[in-house]
Each structure stands twice: as structure tokens, then as C-alpha cells.
Amino acid sequence: MLEEKNDNLQDADGKLETVSQEVEQTENEAVETSNETVEAEQEIVSEETAPEAEALNEVALSDEEVADDTIVVEEPIASGNEAVDAISNSNAEESEDETLAGRHEIPMLEYESLSMETLVDELEKLVAVEKVMSVKDHIEEIKKEFLSKYNHFIEEKKQEFDAENPDTLEEFHYHLPLKSKFDALYNQFRDKRNIHFKKLQNDLQGNLETRLAIVEELKNLINPQENIKDTLKHFNELRDRWKNAGPIPKDKYNHVWNNYHFHVENFYDYLHLDREARDIDFKHNLELKTKIIARVEELVEEADINKAFRELQDLHKIWKEDIGPVSREHREEIWNRFSALTKQMHDKREVLFEAQRGKETENLAKKKEIIAQIQMLAQEKVNAHALWQGQVEKVEALRSEFFNAGKVPADVNEETWSAFKDAVRDFNVLKNSFYKDIKKDQQDNLNKKNALLAKAIALQESEDFSATTPIMKQIQEEWKTIGHVPRKYSDKIWKEFKDACNHYFEKLKAQKNEVNEEEVEAFDKKKEYLEVLRTFELTGDHKTDLDAIKAHIETWKGFGRVPQTRRHIEGKFNKVLDVLFEKLSLSKKDTDMMRFSNRVEQLSGSDDSRKLENEKIFIMRKIDEVQQEIFQLENNIQFFTNTKNAKKENSIVLEVRKNIAKHKESLETWKEKLKQLREIKE
Structure with missing residues (x-):
């Protein structure tokens, strides 16, 4: 739509050139007439322009009023129409600084809902925009929201610091890298804005002087004694200079534009010297303004009200700055139509607001x-x-x-x-x-964990795995029962404790891997040897056979431990021994002690020292039980032997004595096992 209007405006400029050409042609024809005719025409012109000249004198007298912003124009900028006034003020601001027009293209986000990180990202994008003033409002809104969130964030951090350090004399300091990035970006925007303002102020003042000079030339343009051709040519030059004069201060905008249009309209009225040329231009301007009205009628029905309103602003600017006046009979009517449509759009926008x-x-x-x-x-x-x-x-x-x-x-x-x-x-x-x-409790917890950490570090290089492993596991269990420590120490102490424990158990795992290979090899040897042992035959000589069995046991022990999952081979070995002991007619005690020695040997090779301890407790419990049995039996036999009629011991007494002897023999065996176990532990 704007491109179409610009094309039409070029046509409008062309029309004035056509007027100039037509006037030139008229004057040439006039030259060919007699001097009398020319003089007559000039007399007529003088009569027709006499009121106009008087009007111009009135204009000149009212120039002081113009300086006081009291100009009365056909299409007033301060119209009393709220919609028109709003658009006029906005266009005045954008006319001062053309970069402001770009702000319509950049959406204003809901900055209040964005995080500090997202706000800084948005700031970085906007600072990169060349039209610095088109993002001014956006950046200031971002600044307000970021600083509000940042100050709130710092306030919370200070409260946490005061709570954790109630007795400290240290001042609170908190560095947020994001704040440094924000400051750098905002300073970059501020520098660009200052450079822009400095250049803008110089340009605005120079442009204002240029436009005021053009207005002064327009005032003096109406001169009945001057050739109309030269006057039109001068007028077109002034229009071209006006279009290229650049922006001026917004507080001078309405005043200067009113002056300019006032004198342009006076010049158009002056063109009644060549009514046909003037009417052609009036007609063309009316067509352009009618097209604008038609477009505004479409905009009133536009769904996107904000977009339509922005285009309406541009159309007002074109109407005011680029299109000349229309004939007096149409001026008020067409302006009222345009103003009424503007009010409709403004009302729709107010409903949206x-x-x-x-x-x-x-x-x-x-x-x-x-x-x-x-x-x-x-x-x-x-x-x-x-x-x-x-x-x-x-x-x-x-x-x-x-x-x-x-x-x-x-x-x-x-x-x-x-x-x-x-x-x-x-x-x-x-x-x-x-x-x-709870800070005091956390400090106590920290002291406890530091003590456990010291133990873990001291034991992490230990190679006495059977003794150290239970201790390390106990340390870990104690660590779990201790509560929280101050946050600033939590990660550090946990990492050190974890590293010490992991270091030890990695060594233990490596050692077990080596042992496992040896145990598998021991199982293979025992399996092969078990087949050899099953073919062993006794010689009949008790001592020789007993020594041979003991030698087999020692050989078996020499193979070492087997994997936990293959301990069943020990049971098979014991069964073979039972058969050999039975053939050898070895006493029950000897047989029992040899088996026990073999069992203890296996337990002592285990990493778990608790097994030997459990075996010791079991034996001590059996000793107590046997002693209690003996005491009870001996107490019972006294009942029978103290009887007056007991001349000799009967079968019950003999059976009890036999049972006592058996228990005492068992007691000796258990005591010997305990002795052997204690010697191994020592």
C-alpha cells in the first residue's frame, strides 16, 4: 500500500511540472499577442489578485502569530480528535528520529516472565540491531526486569550467607558472571545511543534551519510582478528541497509543518492565475487522498488491529507530508471523512486495550x-x-x-x-x-566425618585385607548414619572419602582376582588328586598306613583353597578319609582331631576372620555343655551310691559311670580342639 502511495506521489510531483509546462505554453502564446492584449490581461490579473495580495499582507502580519503557534490551518494537527492527535504525536516523534519506526517491527515480549539468562540473551540480540532507538524501549524494559530479579537474587544469597555465618566479620560478596555480561551489553547499547544522540542533535538543528529557510522563501514566493513560469519552477525546487531536508526536533515538528502547509495552500490559491493548471493539481491530490480513505476503510475491517493502526500512522504521514491540498470545496469534507475513519480505528484499538x-x-x-x-x-x-x-x-x-x-x-x-x-x-x-x-549439629557432623575420613585415608594402602576390609565396611556404615554437614564442605569431604574407599576396594578387587586364579588351579589339582587317593591301599602296618594318610592330608592342604562355589570337593575328600580311618581302626579321638585339623586349616586360610572366631565360640559352648552333662551325671550317681541298702552297684549305676567316662573323653577332645584353635589364632 505504501509503495502504491509513493508511486502516486511521484505522479503528483509530475503534475506540478505539467502545470509549469502548461503555464509556459500559455505565456508563450501570450507573447505572440499584441501588447495591448497583454496589458489588458495584466490589468485583469491585477484586479483578480488584489484581494489575494491583501490576503498575503494579512499573512505577513500573522507571521508573529505563527511564531507563537497560533496558526489556524485547514486540517489542524491539534484537531481535538484524540485519535488524530495520538497519530500526529507519534509521527512527530518518529520524524525526529527515523530509527524509531523500526520499533514496530520488533515485538515487545513478556519480559517479566523471562529468567535472567533469557533476558540477557534477548539483550544481546537487541544490542546488535543497527537502529539503536528502535530498541530503546525494549532494552529499558529488559533492564528494569533484570535488575529486579538480580537484586532479589542477591538479597536471598545475602540472607543465606548471614544464616550460615552469624558471627563472621567478613563482608558479603557474591559474583554473578551473568551480571557482568549484562553490564557489558548495556554499556555497549548506551555508548551506541550516546553517539546516535550526539549526531542526531547536530543534524536536527541543521535540518530545522533549512526548513525554516524554505518556509521563508515560500512566504516571499507569491509576487504578482514575477513571471508565473519562474515562480512555479522555484516552487517545485522548494518542494524538492523540503522532501530532502531531513528530520527536525519533534517539539518543532507541528509548528514547522503547519507553517509550510499554510504557505503551500496559499500558493495553490494563488495559482488561480492559471485556474486550469491549479484545478488539475487539486483534482490529482483529491484522487490520492480518496485512495487513502479507501485504504483506511479496508483497515477498519482488518483483524490485526495493531498492524492496521501502524499502517494508518504511515497513511497520515503521507497525507500530511507528501500530498498537496485539494480545492476548498472538498477540503473540509474529505478531511472529516479521513478523521472519522481514524476515530473508528482508534476506538477499535481502545477496545483491544x-x-x-x-x-x-x-x-x-x-x-x-x-x-x-x-x-x-x-x-x-x-x-x-x-x-x-x-x-x-x-x-x-x-x-x-x-x-x-x-x-x-x-x-x-x-x-x-x-x-x-x-x-x-x-x-x-x-x-x-x-x-x-541446626548449624551446630552440622559442624558436629563435619567433625565426625573428618575423623572417619582420616581413618579411611590411613587404611587405603593396607594390604592386610582380612583385617582391614571389615574395618573399611564399618567406616562406610558409620558414615551413612551421620547427618548433613555445612554445604560448603559437603562435596569436598564426600569426594575425599569416596576416593579413599574406592582406592582400597579397587586394590582388594585386584587381589581377589589374582587369588581366584590360584583357587581354580588348586581345585583342578585336588580333583585330580582325589582320583589318585581313591586307589590308595593300606599296607596293614598301622604306623606306616597312618603316616601315609597324614602325608596325603598335608599334600591336599598344600594345594591351597578352592573357589567358594566348589567347596564340595572338601566333602568328597573327607569321605575318602573316613573310609581309610575306618579300615585303619583309628581311635575316634584321633580321627576326630585329624578331621578338625583339616577343617581349621581351611578356616585359617579364609579372609573372613569371623569364621575362626565363630568356631572358637562354638567349641567353648560345647565344652560348657559337656561339663554340665558330667556334673549332672555325677550328681545323679551320688544318689544311688549313698543309699543304705546299696551293697553293690547295679546296672543303672554302671551305665551312668560309663556315660560319664564317655563325656570326659569328649571333653578332653573339645579342650584339645580349643587349644589348637588358640595356637593358630596366636
């Missing part, structure tokens, strides 16, 4: 509810760390919900933000009070 204000009111209600929920959490006393973590998660969720709720009415924005910060601050005070109370 009203809906937005309604949405902001809804957002305000949401944020008030969120603040109330945080205030309730700020009054709930919790006495456990896990529960406090739950409370913190709730507040964090409410904070995110607050930031995502959208904008609130501008007049309550600061009040709402302040209430939110106060609610979060109250919650943090309550939370920090709890953690301040």
Missing part, C-alpha cells in the same frame, strides 16, 4: 493469590531438612507461576512486585532461622 487491561486485572488476581500462598508457607514451621526441601520446592514453583502470570496494570506493578518480594523474604527468614539452629 480495554481487553488487555481486563487480562492484566486477571493476572493481578492470580499474582495476589500466589503471594497469599507464599505468605501462608512463610508461617508454617517445619522441623526437618527433608520437609524444608519440600517447602522450598513449593515456593520455587510459586515463583515460576508468578513470573509466568503476565503483566498487571502499570499503576499497581511496583506495589505487586514489592508484596511478592516481601512474602518471599519472610519465607526465607523462617527457613534461615531453622538452618541457623
Whole structure:
């Protein structure tokens, strides 16, 4: 649409050239007439322009009023129409600085809902835009939201620092790299803006002087004594110079444009010297303005109201700056049509704004509810760390919900933000009070963990795996039972403890891998030897055979331990021994002790010292049981032997004595086992 208007404007400029050509042709024809005719025409012109000259004198007298902004124009800039005034003011601002026009193309995001990281990313994108003033409002909004969130963040960190260090004289310092990046980007924008302002001020003043000079030339352009051809040529030159003069200060914009158009319209009225040429230009300007009105009628029905309103601003600028006046009979009527349509668009935009204000009111209600929920959490006393973590998660969720709720009415924005910060601050005070109370416990926990860490470090190089492994496992179990330590030490001490434990158990694992290979080899040897042992035959000589069996046992022991999952081969070996002992008619005690020696040998080769200890406890318990049995039997036999009529011991007494002897023999065996076990442990 704008391209179409620009094309039409070029045609309009061409029309004035056509007027000039037609006037030139008329004058040439006039030259060919008699002098009398020329003089007559000039007399007529003088009569017709006499009122015009008088009007021009009135204009000249009113120039002082022009300087006082009291010009009355046909299409007033300050029209009393709110819609037109709003567009005029906006165009005045954009005319001062053409880079402002680009701000319509850059959407204003809901910066309040963005995180600090996202705000900095958006700032980085906007700073890279060449038209620095087109992003000014966006960047200032980002600055406001970032600093609000940053100050809130620092305040929370300071409260945490004070809670963890109540007695410290150290000043609170917190460095956030993101803040440094924000400062650097904003300073970059500020420098670009200052350079832009400096250049703009110089340009604006120079352009203002140029335009005022053009207006002065327009004032003096109407001269009945001057050749109309030269006057038209001068007028076109002034128009071209005006279009290329550049922006001026916005506070001078309406005043200067009013002056310019006032004198342009006077010049057009002066063109009644050549009514046909003037009417052709009036007609062409009317066509252009009628096209603009037709386009505005389409914009009134446009769904995207903001987009339509921006185009309407551009059409107002074209109407005002690029199209000349129309005939007096149409000026008021066509302006009223344009103004009425502008008001319709403005009213639709106001309805949209009203809906937005309604949405902001809804957002305000949401944020008030969120603040109330945080205030309730700020009054709930919790006495456990896990529960406090739950409370913190709730507040964090409410904070995110607050930031995502959208904008609130501008007049309550600061009040709402302040209430939110106060609610979060109250919650943090309550939370920090709890953690301040448990800080002493955390310090005690730190001391306990440091002691366990020292033990773990001292044992991590130990190669006495059977003795060290249970200790290391016990240390780990104790570590689990100790509560939290201060946050600044937590990661460090845990890493050191974990590294020490891992170092030891990696060594243990490597040692076990080596042992496992030896155990598999021992199993293969024992399996092969078991087949040889099954073919062993006794010679009949008791001592020789007993020595041979003992030699087999020692050979068997020499093969070493077998894997845990293959210990069944020991049972097979014991069964072969049982058969040989039975053939040898070895006493039960000797047989039992030889088996026990073999068992103890296996236990002593185990990494688990608890097995030997358990065996010792079992034997001691058996000794107590046998002694109790002997005591009971001896107590019973006294009952029979102290009887007056007992002349001789009967069969029951003999059986009891026999049983006592058997238990005493068993007792000696158990005591000998205990002795052997103690010697091994020593």
C-alpha cells in the first residue's frame, strides 16, 4: 500500500511540472499577442489578485502569530480528535528520529516472565540491531526486569550467607558472571545511543534551519510582478528541497509543518492565475487522498488491529507530508471523512486495550493469590531438612507461576512486585532461622566425618585385607548414619572419602582376582588328586598306613583353597578319609582331631576372620555343655551310691559311670580342639 502511495506521489510531483509546462505554453502564446492584449490581461490579473495580495499582507502580519503557534490551518494537527492527535504525536516523534519506526517491527515480549539468562540473551540480540532507538524501549524494559530479579537474587544469597555465618566479620560478596555480561551489553547499547544522540542533535538543528529557510522563501514566493513560469519552477525546487531536508526536533515538528502547509495552500490559491493548471493539481491530490480513505476503510475491517493502526500512522504521514491540498470545496469534507475513519480505528484499538487491561486485572488476581500462598508457607514451621526441601520446592514453583502470570496494570506493578518480594523474604527468614539452629549439629557432623575420613585415608594402602576390609565396611556404615554437614564442605569431604574407599576396594578387587586364579588351579589339582587317593591301599602296618594318610592330608592342604562355589570337593575328600580311618581302626579321638585339623586349616586360610572366631565360640559352648552333662551325671550317681541298702552297684549305676567316662573323653577332645584353635589364632 505504501509503495502504491509513493508511486502516486511521484505522479503528483509530475503534475506540478505539467502545470509549469502548461503555464509556459500559455505565456508563450501570450507573447505572440499584441501588447495591448497583454496589458489588458495584466490589468485583469491585477484586479483578480488584489484581494489575494491583501490576503498575503494579512499573512505577513500573522507571521508573529505563527511564531507563537497560533496558526489556524485547514486540517489542524491539534484537531481535538484524540485519535488524530495520538497519530500526529507519534509521527512527530518518529520524524525526529527515523530509527524509531523500526520499533514496530520488533515485538515487545513478556519480559517479566523471562529468567535472567533469557533476558540477557534477548539483550544481546537487541544490542546488535543497527537502529539503536528502535530498541530503546525494549532494552529499558529488559533492564528494569533484570535488575529486579538480580537484586532479589542477591538479597536471598545475602540472607543465606548471614544464616550460615552469624558471627563472621567478613563482608558479603557474591559474583554473578551473568551480571557482568549484562553490564557489558548495556554499556555497549548506551555508548551506541550516546553517539546516535550526539549526531542526531547536530543534524536536527541543521535540518530545522533549512526548513525554516524554505518556509521563508515560500512566504516571499507569491509576487504578482514575477513571471508565473519562474515562480512555479522555484516552487517545485522548494518542494524538492523540503522532501530532502531531513528530520527536525519533534517539539518543532507541528509548528514547522503547519507553517509550510499554510504557505503551500496559499500558493495553490494563488495559482488561480492559471485556474486550469491549479484545478488539475487539486483534482490529482483529491484522487490520492480518496485512495487513502479507501485504504483506511479496508483497515477498519482488518483483524490485526495493531498492524492496521501502524499502517494508518504511515497513511497520515503521507497525507500530511507528501500530498498537496485539494480545492476548498472538498477540503473540509474529505478531511472529516479521513478523521472519522481514524476515530473508528482508534476506538477499535481502545477496545483491544480495554481487553488487555481486563487480562492484566486477571493476572493481578492470580499474582495476589500466589503471594497469599507464599505468605501462608512463610508461617508454617517445619522441623526437618527433608520437609524444608519440600517447602522450598513449593515456593520455587510459586515463583515460576508468578513470573509466568503476565503483566498487571502499570499503576499497581511496583506495589505487586514489592508484596511478592516481601512474602518471599519472610519465607526465607523462617527457613534461615531453622538452618541457623541446626548449624551446630552440622559442624558436629563435619567433625565426625573428618575423623572417619582420616581413618579411611590411613587404611587405603593396607594390604592386610582380612583385617582391614571389615574395618573399611564399618567406616562406610558409620558414615551413612551421620547427618548433613555445612554445604560448603559437603562435596569436598564426600569426594575425599569416596576416593579413599574406592582406592582400597579397587586394590582388594585386584587381589581377589589374582587369588581366584590360584583357587581354580588348586581345585583342578585336588580333583585330580582325589582320583589318585581313591586307589590308595593300606599296607596293614598301622604306623606306616597312618603316616601315609597324614602325608596325603598335608599334600591336599598344600594345594591351597578352592573357589567358594566348589567347596564340595572338601566333602568328597573327607569321605575318602573316613573310609581309610575306618579300615585303619583309628581311635575316634584321633580321627576326630585329624578331621578338625583339616577343617581349621581351611578356616585359617579364609579372609573372613569371623569364621575362626565363630568356631572358637562354638567349641567353648560345647565344652560348657559337656561339663554340665558330667556334673549332672555325677550328681545323679551320688544318689544311688549313698543309699543304705546299696551293697553293690547295679546296672543303672554302671551305665551312668560309663556315660560319664564317655563325656570326659569328649571333653578332653573339645579342650584339645580349643587349644589348637588358640595356637593358630596366636
